[in-house]
Amino acid sequence: MLQAPEEPVIKFEHVRLSFDDNVVLKDVSFTLPRGHTKLILGASGSGKSTILKIITGLLRADSGAVIVNGHRVDQMSEQEMMPVRADLGMIFQEGALFDSLTVRENVGYKLYEESAMPIDEAHRRVEEVLGFVGMAEFIDRMPSALSGGQRRRVAIARSMAFKPGVLLYDEATTGLDPITATTINEEVVKLRDLEEVSSIVVTHQLRDAFFVADNMARRNHDGSVEILEAPPSKQDEACFLMLREGVIVFEGNAAALRASNDPYIRNFLS
Amino acid sequence: MSALLFEEPLKKVTAEVQEYVRMLGQTYRGLVRGPYYRHDIVDQFDAIGVQSMTVVLLTGFFTGAVLALQSGQTLDQFGARPVVGRLVSASMVKELGPVLTGLMLSGRIGSGIAAELGSMMVTDQINALRALGTDPIRKLVVPRILAGFFMAPVLTVIADFVGILGGWIVARFQLQVSSGVYWSSILQGLYMQDIWMGIIKPFVLGFVIVSIACHVGLRTKGGTQGVGRSTTNSVVAGSVAVIAVDFFITRILFSVLY
Numbered sequence: 001m002l003q004a005p006e007e008p009v010i011k012f013e014h015v016r017l018s019f020d021d022n023v024v025l026k027d028v029s030f031t032l033p034r035g036h037t038k039l040i041l042g043a044s045g046s047g048k049s050t051i052l053k054i055i056t057g058l059l060r061a062d063s064g065a066v067i068v069n070g071h072r073v074d075q076m077s078e079q080e081m082m083p084v085r086a087d088l089g090m091i092f093q094e095g096a097l098f099d100s101l102t103v104r105e106n107v108g109y110k111l112y113e114e115s116a117m118p119i120d121e122a123h124r125r126v127e128e129v130l131g132f133v134g135m136a137e138f139i140d141r142m143p144s145a146l147s148g149g150q151r152r153r154v155a156i157a158r159s160m161a162f163k164p165g166v167l168l169y170d171e172a173t174t175g176l177d178p179i180t181a182t183t184i185n186e187e188v189v190k191l192r193d194l195e196e197v198s199s200i201v202v203t204h205q206l207r208d209a210f211f212v213a214d215n216m217a218r219r220n221h222d223g224s225v226e227i228l229e230a231p232p233s234k235q236d237e238a239c240f241l242m243l244r245e246g247v248i249v250f251e252g253n254a255a256a257l258r259a260s261n262d263p264y265i266r267n268f269l270s
Numbered sequence: 271m272s273a274l275l276f277e278e279p280l281k282k283v284t285a286e287v288q289e290y291v292r293m294l295g296q297t298y299r300g301l302v303r304g305p306y307y308r309h310d311i312v313d314q315f316d317a318i319g320v321q322s323m324t325v326v327l328l329t330g331f332f333t334g335a336v337l338a339l340q341s342g343q344t345l346d347q348f349g350a351r352p353v354v355g356r357l358v359s360a361s362m363v364k365e366l367g368p369v370l371t372g373l374m375l376s377g378r379i380g381s382g383i384a385a386e387l388g389s390m391m392v393t394d395q396i397n398a399l400r401a402l403g404t405d406p407i408r409k410l411v412v413p414r415i416l417a418g419f420f421m422a423p424v425l426t427v428i429a430d431f432v433g434i435l436g437g438w439i440v441a442r443f444q445l446q447v448s449s450g451v452y453w454s455s456i457l458q459g460l461y462m463q464d465i466w467m468g469i470i471k472p473f474v475l476g477f478v479i480v481s482i483a484c485h486v487g488l489r490t491k492g493g494t495q496g497v498g499r500s501t502t503n504s505v506v507a508g509s510v511a512v513i514a515v516d517f518f519i520t521r522i523l524f525s526v527l528y
């Protein structure tokens with residue numbers, strides 16, 4: 001599929017969604033350019049997960065337009081949605097790993113079950129992505145025998161295994177200790193900068209959001225990967241978005257967020 | 271006032287039935303057109319069929335035995351003890367085999383399916399399947415319904431058989447009816463129509479139990495508590511449906527077969 005480089009990967013236009021009387025998203029519009037990162041902040045219950053589920057077509061907006069890779073997903077049937085989903089990797093809050101499958105079967109699920117990829121090649125890909133997230137030695141474990149941080153990393157591996165162009169992280173670091181959170185943040189940065197995926201990172205942990213915005217990954221000549229502070233131009237590719245009561249109350253880069261005088265944002269930052 | 275009182279539950283029931291029918295429609299589409307998840311189908315035949323064997327064997331055996339015991343007592347009043355086999359086979363094959371197997375399956379399979387799908391629902395595993403390009407109906411519901419539909423009759427026939435065997439043990443050793451008399455009266459008591467009825471019923475019951483359980487499981491909301499609720503609902507709804515559906519099929523089959 002050929003795409004104009006300036007075409008956004010994801011675009012929300014006046015999206016509204018309510019569950020019965022509970023209006024979760026009132027009027028949400030934003031654009032994610034290809035290769036960029038969107039960091040969605042907001043208190044719990046503010047509709048962050050809902051936004052990701054609308055993008056993947058798991059929930060349907062009541063009104064407004066949702067465009068993913070040029071497709072109007074808000075008007076698509078479940079069946080039409082399947083090819084669009086092939087370019088979307090979603091890391092669910094809590095991981096949503098399949099309890100009845102091993103780590104290998106989880107990570108390779110799409111390759112084994114929903115693709116024509118030869119089994120040897122699928123095995124190799126699974127081992128490769130598990131290596132990428134540092135979980136290679138756990139390949140035969142069941143998810144119930146993993147720690148919280150390990151489960152998140154397996155979830156990331158599962159969603160990157162089929163090489164989607166977009167990754168959607170739903171609170172991938174919530175509830176983890178700072179060291180494990182940092183390793184996950186580094187995965188996010190590595191995937192963005194080395195595999196060139198566009199990402200939406202949902203979190204209510206500012207530390208992690210700033211880490212992803214302020215850093216970049218670089219592969220050195222010897223093949224090793226280095227995480228270093230990103231130059232300002234690169235930092236501008238990460239855009240923060242703060243949700244409150246169904247609307248976006250802030251949109252801008254890390255510097256603008258740090259400088260904001262809005263009392264709600266100041267309160268959130270402190 | 272009274273209209274308002276009934277409006278809410280009525281709406282809920284209508285919505286529930288609508289959802290159920292919709293799921294059946296999707297299941298039908300999943301049945302006629304792939305992709306098929308053969309591995310899951312095999313697994314479910316094992317989980318639903320083979321692993322329910324113990325429960326069905328025990329229930330069938332003791333039901334047949336107690337049936338012989340009770341009817342032996344009654345038949346004595348008419349000096350008709352030797353025909354105990356007829357009573358056992360007719361009741362086992364037409365009613366008790368299908369219904370008791372159905373109730374057992376509803377307890378064992380219905381609860382298991384609702385709990386499994388329910389917890390997949392509340393932990394976003396169902397959403398994860400969809401996000402990975404899998405239709406949960408084809409992957410989860412179709413294999414279970416196929417297994418329920420085809421294994422319930424098999425289990426019922428087994429229950430019938432061990433029930434008759436249980437009846438024989440009681441007849442032979444407690445009622446002192448000779449084996450030859452018992453077995454020939456078993457055959458005398460069975461008409462072709464009864465056998466048809468005993469075979470057709472469990473197909474329908476198996477389908478009903480499993481489809482209700484899948485529906486309830488996939489409608490689960492509200493975390494772990496919701497899973498508990500779904501499990502209970504599935505067993506209750508499944509069991510009531512077994513008894514009710516049994517009545518209606520019996521009614522229909524009487525006018526069709528006899």
Ligand SMILES: Nc1ncnc2c1ncn2[C@@H]1O[C@H](COP(=O)(O)OP(=O)(O)O)[C@@H](O)[C@H]1O
Nearest residue numbers: 019022024042043044045046047048049050051
């Ligand atoms: N399936 C659903 N049915 C009803 N209400 C829901 C459902 N999913 C989410 N909600 C409600 O929508 C709101 C936003 O949820 P969510 O997007 O999960 O918030 P966040 O991810 O920001 O914590 C919450 O108030 C939640 O109760």
Ligand SMILES: [Mg+2]
Nearest residue numbers: 048049050093
């Ligand atoms: Mg959330």
